[in-house]
Amino acid sequence: MVNLTIDGRKVTVPENTSILDAAKKVGIDIPTLCYFPDQNIKGNCRVCVVEVEGSRTLAASCSTPVSEGMAVKTWSKNVMNARRTIVQLMLADHDEDCNNCIKNGVCELQSLAQRLNIQYNPFKNILELKPIDTSTPSLIRNPNKCVKCGRCVDMCQETQQVGILFDAYRGVDSEIVSGLGKYLSDAGCILCGQCSTACPVAAIYENDETDKVWQAIFDPSKRVIVQTAPAIRVSIAEEFDMPPGTVALGQLAAALRRLGFDDVFDTDFAADLTIMEEGHELLERLQHGGTLPMITSCSPGWINFIEQYYPDLLSHLSTCKSPQQMFGAVAKTYYAQKIGLKPEDIFVVSIMPCTAKKYESGRPEMSDSGVRDVDVALTTRELARMIRQAGIDFAALPEEPFDEPLGISTGAGAIFGATGGVMEAALRTVYEVVTGNALPVLDFTDGRGLKGIKEASMDLDGANVNVAVAHGIANAKKLLELIRNGAADYQFIEIMCCPGGCIGGGGQPYRTTNAIRQQRIEAIYEVDKAMPLRKSHENPAVQALYKEFLEKPLSEKSHHLLHTTYSN
Numbered sequence: 001m002v003n004l005t006i007d008g009r010k011v012t013v014p015e016n017t018s019i020l021d022a023a024k025k026v027g028i029d030i031p032t033l034c035y036f037p038d039q040n041i042k043g044n045c046r047v048c049v050v051e052v053e054g055s056r057t058l059a060a061s062c063s064t065p066v067s068e069g070m071a072v073k074t075w076s077k078n079v080m081n082a083r084r085t086i087v088q089l090m091l092a093d094h095d096e097d098c099n100n101c102i103k104n105g106v107c108e109l110q111s112l113a114q115r116l117n118i119q120y121n122p123f124k125n126i127l128e129l130k131p132i133d134t135s136t137p138s139l140i141r142n143p144n145k146c147v148k149c150g151r152c153v154d155m156c157q158e159t160q161q162v163g164i165l166f167d168a169y170r171g172v173d174s175e176i177v178s179g180l181g182k183y184l185s186d187a188g189c190i191l192c193g194q195c196s197t198a199c200p201v202a203a204i205y206e207n208d209e210t211d212k213v214w215q216a217i218f219d220p221s222k223r224v225i226v227q228t229a230p231a232i233r234v235s236i237a238e239e240f241d242m243p244p245g246t247v248a249l250g251q252l253a254a255a256l257r258r259l260g261f262d263d264v265f266d267t268d269f270a271a272d273l274t275i276m277e278e279g280h281e282l283l284e285r286l287q288h289g290g291t292l293p294m295i296t297s298c299s300p301g302w303i304n305f306i307e308q309y310y311p312d313l314l315s316h317l318s319t320c321k322s323p324q325q326m327f328g329a330v331a332k333t334y335y336a337q338k339i340g341l342k343p344e345d346i347f348v349v350s351i352m353p354c355t356a357k358k359y360e361s362g363r364p365e366m367s368d369s370g371v372r373d374v375d376v377a378l379t380t381r382e383l384a385r386m387i388r389q390a391g392i393d394f395a396a397l398p399e400e401p402f403d404e405p406l407g408i409s410t411g412a413g414a415i416f417g418a419t420g421g422v423m424e425a426a427l428r429t430v431y432e433v434v435t436g437n438a439l440p441v442l443d444f445t446d447g448r449g450l451k452g453i454k455e456a457s458m459d460l461d462g463a464n465v466n467v468a469v470a471h472g473i474a475n476a477k478k479l480l481e482l483i484r485n486g487a488a489d490y491q492f493i494e495i496m497c498c499p500g501g502c503i504g505g506g507g508q509p510y511r512t513t514n515a516i517r518q519q520r521i522e523a524i525y526e527v528d529k530a531m532p533l534r535k536s537h538e539n540p541a542v543q544a545l546y547k548e549f550l551e552k553p554l555s556e557k558s559h560h561l562l563h564t565t566y567s568n
């Protein structure tokens with residue numbers, strides 16, 4: 001342990017603790033900008049400077065470890081002037097059109113300027129406007145807002161290891177770029193949006209499509225259907241200042257109804273449907289010699305990754321569309337027939353924790369109903385913006401149910417939102433279909449949690465099935481290399497693009513940390529436990545869909561509406 005004083009107070013902390021964390025222990029909150037929990041950025045912005053007795057220069061508290069006998073001053077004239085100057089210089093090289101900024105009110109630079117009581121800037125604004133990158137349907141990159149903190153670079157290079165964002169040039173010319181001189185669409189970006197959850201300003205953010213949804217809602221000729229992804233019910237409450245891990249299933253349904261959606265449905269229904277198709281596809285491959293290991297295909301950032309970086313392994317992907325897209329295809333055919341409408345009269349909106357879902361919904365092949373199957377995919381953050389716009393007091397909403405039939409789901413559908421969940425849901429069904437016996441224990445805990453790669457085995461009537469789960473592209477790459485080298489002894493692999501699975505998606509509330517991911521995961525399993533049905537094949541609405549329309553899993557109609565092909 002190390003003893004030191006901070007602002008005259010004695011503190012004892014473990015070795016290698018940063019001054020920043022030691023100060024937190026005694027209730028002192030040093031301002032930061034580039035610092036982000038779980039990331040390795042050290043001292044880029046220097047907003048967190050403090051005085052260390054005996055040192056002639058100020059120290060960045062996030063990257064300076066404590067030492068025995070150290071005396072630290074976190075607030076002094078020098079500290080105040082240094083912090084203000086740093087932020088004023090940032091503002092002088094920044095597009096300060098705050099009123100028209102998507103992050104107005106939630107911008108960390110703005111709140112830092114407020115906190116430092118910056119009321120004027122002695123430095124003249126020297127920003128040279130650069131073009132805004134609108135090349136993808138998922139993300140907007142505005143270099144004029146960038147403060148070069150490096151958080152997005154760390155996300156892209158270290159956490160995801162896609163590596164298309166990097167620091168270029170030095171000194172005053174320093175700039176964050178996506179491939180030298182390229183737009184995101186040409187730079188190999190997979191649209192995961194992890195950079196956008198980490199950005200403290202509005203230098204990279206989701207393409208806001210809320211106005212398109214309002215137009216549809218206000219159009220009396222449209223039947224506007226909404227589906228909401230498994231992960232939203234355990235994250236939306238954070239947008240309304242409730243703690244991470246709050247389950248807000250009933251309030252979510254109530255909010256969507258009050259926004260004016262005509263049918264409030266659930267992607268969890270389609271997740272159950274996916275399990276029926278994907279489970280049978282796995283059995284088909286196991287019994288008739290298809291490509292193994294089969295890999296899940298529901299996470300669109302992951303699909304973008306394998307298509308661009310490992311096209312030689314595309315035959316391993318399940319041909320199943322994602323639940324989002326299965327939902328759209330079913331809503332505009334089966335449900336359209338049920339309510340006597342044509343696909344073009346229906347507008348399907350999905351609420352997703354994901355920026356890549358925007359791209360997925362616009363893929364030309366995702367129109368098997370005859371028109372685009374999902375019209376708009378909004379992120380959690382966009383939904384929260386709509387709820388605030390409409391003046392809905394989210395916390396005070398009553399709990400309401402989802403509508404029938406496409407709002408009926410099981411616990412297996414819910415756990416899709418957490419890493420390991422698709423695997424667990426699939427095994428719950430595959431085991432019972434193959435053995436004809438009820439599962440003795442429903443919870444496959446081996447696949448749960450934030451460990452990078454998880455493995456498990458299951459005995460299916462004498463045949464051993466080895467499974468693996470990876471979340472985040474850096475972990476996925478390790479499994480892909482094993483497959484490429486012929487060293488992967490697995491039959492089934494779940495890969496989710498984002499750390500933690502969809503609960504950690506790129507469209508989730510800003511500043512998702514590992515601690516928050518863990519709380520959302522626990523909440524997802526609470527949802528599962530509370531459901532009366534917990535196995536996809538027991539979903540009565542899915543059973544009815546097969547009986548009335550699709551006939552059986554992997555039928556011709558199922559293939560046409562629920563399966564897809566991939567491109568390289």
Ligand code: HC0
Nearest residue numbers: 229230231298322323324354502
């Ligand atoms: Fe997911 Fe999904 S679980 S990808 O993470 O499979 O985005 O939440 O909606 O489609 O269901 C995201 C979350 C979904 C889909 C589902 C899958």
Ligand code: SF4
Nearest residue numbers: 156189190192193195
């Ligand atoms: Fe990198 Fe993902 Fe951001 Fe693209 S969306 S720049 S791949 S972190």
